[in-house]
Amino acid sequence: MAFNSADTAAFKNVWVFCEQRQGVMMPTTFELISEGRKLANELGVELCGILLGDNVKGIAAELGQYGADKVYVYDSPLLKDFTTDAYTKVIVEAVEELKPEVLLFGASNIGRDLAPRCAARLHTGLCADCTHLDIDMPNYKGFLKEASTLPEERIEKLGTVMINKEPHDVSRDLKMTRPAFGGHLMASIICPRFRPAMATVRPGVMKKRECPKNVEIIEPKFELTAADIHTEVVDTVKAAKKLVDLIGADFIVSVGRGISKDVEGGIKLAEELAEVLGGVVGGSRATIDSGWLSADHQVGQTGKTVHPKVYVALGISGAIQHKAGMQDSECIIAVNKSDVAPIFEVADYGICGDLFKVVPMMIEEMKALKK
Numbered sequence: 001m002a003f004n005s006a007d008t009a010a011f012k013n014v015w016v017f018c019e020q021r022q023g024v025m026m027p028t029t030f031e032l033i034s035e036g037r038k039l040a041n042e043l044g045v046e047l048c049g050i051l052l053g054d055n056v057k058g059i060a061a062e063l064g065q066y067g068a069d070k071v072y073v074y075d076s077p078l079l080k081d082f083t084t085d086a087y088t089k090v091i092v093e094a095v096e097e098l099k100p101e102v103l104l105f106g107a108s109n110i111g112r113d114l115a116p117r118c119a120a121r122l123h124t125g126l127c128a129d130c131t132h133l134d135i136d137m138p139n140y141k142g143f144l145k146e147a148s149t150l151p152e153e154r155i156e157k158l159g160t161v162m163i164n165k166e167p168h169d170v171s172r173d174l175k176m177t178r179p180a181f182g183g184h185l186m187a188s189i190i191c192p193r194f195r196p197a198m199a200t201v202r203p204g205v206m207k208k209r210e211c212p213k214n215v216e217i218i219e220p221k222f223e224l225t226a227a228d229i230h231t232e233v234v235d236t237v238k239a240a241k242k243l244v245d246l247i248g249a250d251f252i253v254s255v256g257r258g259i260s261k262d263v264e265g266g267i268k269l270a271e272e273l274a275e276v277l278g279g280v281v282g283g284s285r286a287t288i289d290s291g292w293l294s295a296d297h298q299v300g301q302t303g304k305t306v307h308p309k310v311y312v313a314l315g316i317s318g319a320i321q322h323k324a325g326m327q328d329s330e331c332i333i334a335v336n337k338s339d340v341a342p343i344f345e346v347a348d349y350g351i352c353g354d355l356f357k358v359v360p361m362m363i364e365e366m367k368a369l370k371k
Contacts, residue, residue, distance in 0.1 A: 003096040005123045011195035014040040015100035017091065018051040018063060018071070019110055021082075025059055027247075028106035030066050031206040035133060036104055037067030042135040043172065045101065046070060050094060052087055054080035057217065064215030066208065072098075073219050078226065081233040082110055088117045089228055094220070095122055100196045102174050104133075107200040115200045125191035126198040127176035131205045131301060131324070134175045140188075143177075147324065148186065161192070168192050174199070179301040179321070186301075204247040205305040207328070243296040244280050246304040251279025251312075254299055254326070257286040258315015258336065258355055267292065269359040270314055276366040277310065284316050300325035314355045318343025335359065 004010070016036045019026040033049060040047035049063045049071040060071040074090050091114070095103065103118075105111035107129050119126035132147075134140035137159060144155045160167045173190040174197040180187040191197040246252060253274040259266025270281045283293040285300055299306055300322040311329035316322060318334070318341055326332070327346045334347035335355045344350040351358055 003122075005194040005196075008193070008195045011099045011101040013045045013048055013098075013100045014043065014102040015048050015050055015095075015104070015196070016068075017103070017105045017111065017114070018049040018060075019106055019108060020051065020053050020056055020059060023053070023056060023059060025062055026106065026108065027208070028108060028201075028203040029063070030208045031203070032104050032106060032201060033063050033066040033068055034209040034211070035201070035206040036102075037209070037211050039102060039133060039135050039174070040067075040069075042139070043101065048072060048100065050074070050091065052079045052090055054078075057219065060217045061215060064213045065210055067211035067213055068215050069213060070216045070218055073217060074222055075219065076222075076224055078224050078229060081236070083229050083231045083233065084113055084117060085229045085231060086224060087114055088121065090222060090224060091118050092121045093222065095196060097220075103196040103198045105198070105200045107202045111200050115198060119198050122196070122198075124194040124196060124198060125189075126200070127178060127189045127191070128200045130176045130178045130199045130201045131186075131305065132177035133199065133201070133206075134177075135172065137171050140175050144188075147320075161190070163192055173197065202305060204307070207307065244282070246280060246282055246297070246299060246306050249280045249306070250309045251277040252282045252299070252306060252308045252310070252326075252329075253277065253279060253312040253314065254282035254284065254316060255287055255293075255314045256284040256316030256322075257290075258317075259287070259292070260290075262356065263290075263292050265356065266315065269356070269363070273312065273359055273363050273366070276363055276370070277312075279308070279310070282306070284319075284322050313343050313347070314359060316343050317341050318345065 014036045016032045018029045036047045046069040049068045052074045054077050057073050060073050063071050105115040141155050173192050175188050176199045177188045253270045255270045274281050282299040283297045287293045288298045301324045305325045307328050310331045311326050313334045332347045333349045334343040335351045335358050339352045
């Protein structure tokens, strides 16, 4: 029978593309497997990983630690290096045969290249750069009440949409939320008429949660020849530029518009405090748009979503877009001159004062504690 993405009843299970590089699983994969476990539980189906590479069966078992029921391993020397042609062919043919209901990719360079090509060939929809996923309607409504400005009575009425002039129950649809219009709006998108529902998810936005299972590793038969690949990987060269690792940092000191009276001095103070803490410097969107910091420092919906042990916000007012990217930090310390700054709503410790006076005292105290 020919593949038909519109036959939604024929699709079942949640799949995650498990990205690996040189035989090492990428951290985003574990985040997506954890999130996929939640979605699979809500649907009452299995969670499956799809892993491509050369001699990668040995790392498939790692996915069971985070809740995978099955891992489909497609192993071939032709899959050692990522090529769009080969990976797209293998994934599309696997989906056509096994028909997953949901398919998730990390929004990495590879995921952003691969996912839209797969979606186009499968004649289904793709929501890119997602920051939140839900299937269960009560959970989704709870998310909207907490993260949006929609009136509660309007949220409670959600549940049915009109598709081709017919009412459609969205309770089993994947609700994919992503920032829009530069992060000024959040859009929730569904794909009600086609399957699989596909999404790329930003690294760092989903929490990695251990949920050990006895994972079943399956090696399906598949066809792939050199003639299927139109790109040759000659060499892999790593860029010399060192970017700040916000997602992997335990301590982040971020600056906002509050350093405007002395930008260089404010950044220097943040760097000194970050050095004492053993962390890195981040920034709000305002600091990146103003050219004070490079884009790899940005925290928020249009930047990185972080979960450090300690997040220090210096001169950051706390716009909803910024809070969405850091509010799940284990401990939040905010310094701001305005006692009504929204950042204090999510802060565990708040200091109302001039950061140029407060931060030097913080640095001095931290150094004293280390002696």
